[in-house]
Amino acid sequence: MRATGSAAQMASVLQAAVAAGINHIETAPAYGPAESFLGLALTDLRQQQPELAADLVITSKLLPGLSLEEGQQQLRQVLERLGLPQLHNLAVHGLNRSEHLEWALRGEGSALLAWAQAEGLVQQVGFSSHGSNDLIEEALASEQFQFCSLHLHWFDQQRIPLAQAALQRGIGVLAISPADKGGRLYAPPAPLIEDCAPFHPLELAYRFLLDQGISTLSLGAAQASDLSLASALAPSGGRWLSPAHRAALARIESNGAARLGDSACHQCRACLPCPKEVPIPALLRLRNLDIGHGMRAFAEERYNLIGRAGHWWEQINADACQRCGDCLPRCPHQLPIPDLLAETHRRLAAAPRRRLWG
Ligand code: SF4
Ligand code: SF4
Known part of the structure; x- marks a missing residue:
């Protein structure tokens, strides 16, 4: 390819x-x-x-x-x-x-x-x-x-x-x-x-x-x-x-978890479905990678591809969250999902546009 x-x-x-x-x-x-x-x-x-x-x-x-x-x-x-x-x-x-x-x-x-x-x-x-x-x-x-x-x-x-x-x-x-x-x-x-x-x-x-x-x-x-x-x-x-x-893999996981603290999304998918079809785990996974492992370039690339790749990738980004709260009681880790989504969007969305404003 x-x-x-x-x-x-x-x-x-x-x-x-x-x-x-x-x-x-x-x-x-x-x-x-x-x-x-x-x-x-x-x-x-x-x-x-x-x-x-x-x-x-x-x-x-x-x-x-x-x-x-x-x-x-x-x-x-x-x-x-x-x-x-x-x-x-x-x-x-x-x-x-x-x-x-x-x-x-x-x-x-x-x-x-x-x-x-x-x-x-x-x-x-x-x-x-x-x-x-x-x-x-x-x-x-x-x-x-x-x-x-x-x-x-x-x-x-x-x-x-x-x-x-x-x-x-x-x-x-x-x-x-x-x-x-x-x-x-x-x-x-x-x-x-x-x-x-x-x-x-x-x-x-x-x-x-x-x-x-x-x-x-x-x-x-x-x-x-x-x-x-x-x-x-x-x-x-x-x-x-x-x-x-195996020791290296365990170290990477524990260092990533330490950087994320109690804001880590564990990818269990229990928060789904969202009435606005926000793909919560997929978006918070990008946040995990950015904060946990410094993978900003990859996370930005994937985030800004959302809605632009047809059926090959996610169609809805974190901005679609209406803060209805439906997902909150379903998360076994009590994550403040709407806040984390908003933060993810601020971190990763449309980097070139963000730079226009300084
Ligand atoms: S709070 Fe946001 S992410 Fe959670 S269910 Fe409602 S719209 Fe979906
Ligand atoms: S339920 Fe919580 S920990 Fe599980 S995927 Fe959803 S946000 Fe992440």
Whole structure:
């Protein structure tokens, strides 16, 4: 998705990926020229290192809502661009809303996925989702999907139980973007670096997910150097987390909790639903990251994306709170939720506009 500047850039990322031991490449038509560049890079790899090329698992994704005919045409184009007779994995790209699931299970998407498998154009089908836990649970329970790609992060663990339940059923689980969406961990702030020392925050994030049994991490490399950490990542003594890694993770958690004091949101979701549909836990999680770990840049970026990314991210920010008080008795930690939301909005909202006023 990120190595789309040129065919040469994609080729160098692919070379670095196989050199690092990576064996799964995920792409999509929605990523501009990514598939075309990847197809060229795969052709080169097949000539130079045929055994490594043969071992690669290739995944691509189609957006939900296509007619059967559109989907058939798009899948054929995917295969043509990638230079492959068959995809290992075809995912529904962004099964984020109930209508997307309906499309995939009972609508034209269902016919498309069945056709793709019957024709031998894909080995297995799955989905990526940024949607609610209930929606993901329903998709997994349908038994129509053999893998899923979810937001699973060291700093956002709410979907880990879902992922583990999927793994127990034999459904492969890919963690979407643990580096970027997991907190811009490739450019960590100073407090986080200090708390994680002697480890890099990204190394701990990757190791945490692998220790949880997650079968694939999506590393989102834009250049070969983005994969240097991956090439150095290996289990120590057969385990992804050594006692020193576990001590670092515990220290980060306790330092974050100390900075937040009794204003920490514990992400239990008991405050929901809000009549104004304010996504209280998601917003207070950004506040937790800002205050607890100094992750201001990430928190601001995510907060200011609210309402601007369609069904890929939250639609309502903290400003929508009407202080009705409905959530207050539901919070087991007696948090002053409306006050914390207002403070979150002041901290994170529209940084450029705020600077205009000094
Ligand atoms: S006080 Fe605000 S956040 Fe809480 S339920 Fe009412 S509108 Fe929603
Ligand atoms: S109930 Fe309280 S602690 Fe739990 S998610 Fe809501 S605000 Fe956070």
